Amino acid sequence: MSKIEHEQQTAQADAAASNGSAERPPLPELLAVRRAKARQLLPPGETQFPYSYPDTKPIQEVHEHFAHLAAGEETEDLRRVAGRLAARRGQGKAAFMDLVDRSGRIQLHARLDVLGEEAFSRLLQIDLGDLLGVQGVVMRSNRGELSLRIDDYRVLAKSLRPPPDKHHGLADVETRYRQRELDLMSSEETRQVFIDRARIVSAVRSHLDQRGFIEVETPVLQPLYGGALARPFTTHHNALDRTLYLRIATELYLKRCIVGGLERVYELGKDFRNEGISTKHNPEFTMVEWYEAYADYLHEATRTEELVADVARAVSYSGELDCSSPWRRIGFVEAVQEASGIDIMAHHDAPSLAAAIAASEAVAASGLSIDTEGASWPQLADDLLSKFVEPQLRQPTFIIDYPLELSPFARAHRSKPGLAERWEAFAGGMEIANAFSELNDPDIQRERFEAQRRLADAGDEETQPYDQLFLEALEHGMPPTGGVGLGIDRLVMLLTGRSTIREVVLFPAMRT
Template structure:
């Protein structure tokens, strides 16, 4: 509202500033006229700072205490009709009808309509109300009623400018559609795309429900270091930083695992952490270099206990968010109701890739399979690399309904306990849903001698060019020598879980500020 030469010419904002405002300024190829019109809008908005100051109003506000959110008023109309309420939010539109003006006020719960007119408002206050712009933060007090058209609204008796918006929002009907810009300017995305705000409300709910589920089962939430002197717990390249005072390189953690298991050694029988981890790897619809993991460890159980816990936890989250264990993800109905399907790793390879597991347990056999199937590898053709690619390319895309793929080869499971009568395999599973991994779990390896041998094998793999192989961690081995009880461990990717709960096609849609290459 109220742009251009006339302070009341509110219809001009959408026409003048839509494209340029969405782009955050003039872009390559943007018509010069659009940039010029945007500058006119910006000057008009800044001129209003003086207008409000002359009226004794601080355009950047003060404390204001609303009594209700928009949704509370709409849902509680029968109880609140005729009552006085105070609301606060961002002005999203204004429409004049004779000597009355209707405005949409948006807060975190939704929108409520404001009705302003002379009578309930003094005439000079009504004139000041007309000087508000789309995007301004406003507090308003008034009476809850229905308009002549039957809309629930607040007929205001007073209002206060809380913060003057100096830059116009994207035009109403086109919104903020540029995906790259949506990620860069998430603060605008949240304002103009209600579905985006709802996604992050669901994310908050997911985290709250995960914590409630684990807390109710006797788990302690803990915090472990983000900066590591030795990185481990996953097959990934780390980000490296430098501590100036100690003159030493440090690594941003790639997993939470090894410190959490040290706590189980120390007697904390059930622990979990929800934290950011960092992996110096590619970006895709399922990968962001900075992401959120849940890891938990429980003494005196095994990977079968972790299967049961995973089913129960994820189905609990689905019911809390949707009221049912059935969700729709990218057009497919997925049912998280336990029990989930169980499929051995060997059967999965045979069924979906036509490969016998024994063929790929050593490097030479794995190379032959890679050549036969023309696998496109980004790493040296070791058994571990070929097995990973077979899972990613041939198996995962077929696993839509929740499925536990279990008994993974030891060559890709350096921290999982071996199966005694099949020492080439481990007590490990991954949970697959909608063609992607959402969880990874082990019966934890607690034999320090076997763990040392595994680390030594990883060092040999590093020497052959595998940059993601584990380092030797002597302190962790010492912790195992002190004694890790039989333990089950589980990691769940929170971002992917939220993707499933919100039908988001990309991990960037569920991370508020995903990593982006700097512009220009």
């Protein structure tokens, strides 16, 4: 066997295993019955998989247009709708059914005297879960339910497998994530989350578009990763015979666009980080980063406040977060001191800070532990913030002016020694955005890369690789620039009230 054939077979075996296709339990009777019924019930000359069903209206539109109809009132208006059969209530010579499309649910009323013997009995035997197109007159039942009295219908696609429980839907969270199609078809709430997600993404784009930003697309496959402190996924380009990395951020390429004179750019897309999975982390996630020439980090704080408020309006957000400007702003050093009693700038090296942590009554009283063993000063400072401050930040808050050592791409603070012009935004107890006055002095940037290299040599696995092409770009002159990275998944979590990222990612990463 050639090497390529072997690789292909291995890949196929992996794919089969990861789909679980080899071990799916069959549903022999249920499938066979549905298959047989489908064939039996097909009128002569019809296919159970027609190519189209034109001239339908969204169900919600029918509801809106006939909202005024009184109970028992009938019209002569014909409407066509299409969707999935969700419920059926037989009556012998009449029946009610519920049809669901992306916009809502509507009741269908089938009557023997309208449809005739054959069409009526065929309709009654259509399986729950089948896709159905119907045409009928609009009426409201005596009990007040808007309905279509069917005078014509067509099976649009056969469902061979039974749908989830018509009332309870899918309760097993594992199945909801692994077979999201079943979750979507049975839960209007789930559908709404992903509709809201789309509106959020769309609102972010339009907010930036309206302010003179252009959307750009930079490489996902990168010869060198950078722009964040994270471990990358590694892959291989066969023709070039070289290692490539899936991007962990878009930062460095976007700044090269700024050097090139595009002045206001953004990119909204997937980043990949080869790290743990948690309620706040998926290995691939969506981020928007924007960069703006001639602006600094405080200008970007205001822009971020406005953008988030605008996006919240776009989904009619009515939760507990107050997104209106200005958000609370507190210094990194002050926030840590307030929460832990430790002045990190007064203990500006690892042994001294470790000693201060060990001596802190607030730390001891909190029951939280900080692992000081072998930790660098920046790691300790970051740990203090993420353990003592971050979980308390429910309302939108900017933590501003980070220690310089934590921020290899941010400019030194114009007036506060040892700090960088950087903020992170928090809400709902988690980080949602990160911004700098971007470092544009190539010589200082070179020193920062060299410092990162020293950390890597000392065993730190999350460091910035030395990026010569980026340095050369800076040497051509980058204007003063403000840049922001905003996590879309987390923003969606906040605005849809979900507590785990898996609820806002259609197909989250799962084992096997």
